Amino acid sequence: MKRAIILLSLFGVVGAALAAAEIGKPAPEFTATDINGQTHKLSDYQGKIVVLESYNLDCPYCHNQYRSGAMQELQHDLAAKGVVWLLVNSVSPKHPSHRSAEAAKKEWASEKINATAWLDDSSGDVGKAYGMRTTPHMFVIDASGVLVYQGAIDDRPAPDGDPRTARNYVREAVQRLQAGDKLAVSQTKPYGCGVKYGS
16 A cells, blocks of 8 residues: 555646646646746746746655755756746645745745746646646746646656756756757656645
C-alpha cells in the first residue's frame, strides 16, 4: 500500500478533467492574480519567453529543487536573459498545502525565490488548462506565444541530492530558443507529486 501511495504521488495521478496544452500550438491564454494582488495575462508577455512552473513546496521533489538552491539559480539566470518566470500554485484552499497570500509572501522571502511572480491558481484554472500534473511540471513558451516544451525540470527524478548534476531541460530549451536553434527535447514525462486540485 505504501508503495502504491508513493507511485501515485510520484507520477501525479489526477482526474481526467485536465486539458493538455500541445507542443507547437499557441499556449492557452490565462488571467491570474499574483500574491500581491496584481493581474497577469499570458498575452501581457508577448515578445518574451515565458516559463511556467507548477509549484508546491510541500512536495519533496519541489522542495529539493529549492532547498538546494538550484531552482532559484535557474530563475535568476533566466531572468537576467529577459525570461518571464511564473510560479503557478494550484493547491486547493481545502488542502493543508494551500498558502494564503500572507503565507506565500513569507515563503517567497524565506526561499529567496527569483521568479517574476507567484500566481494564486487555487481555482485550478491555469493548471488544468495546461494539464499540469505534478510539482514541479514545467512549460516553456516562446516569444510568439507558442508552447515549445513541457514536462520535467530535468532528467533526475529524485527528492534529494543536487539537481545541478542533472540535464536541465528548461535551461536547455531557453538557450536553444535564444540561439535560434531547434529544441532537441520538446516533451518529457513530468515527475513529482500530484497537483492538489480541489476537484
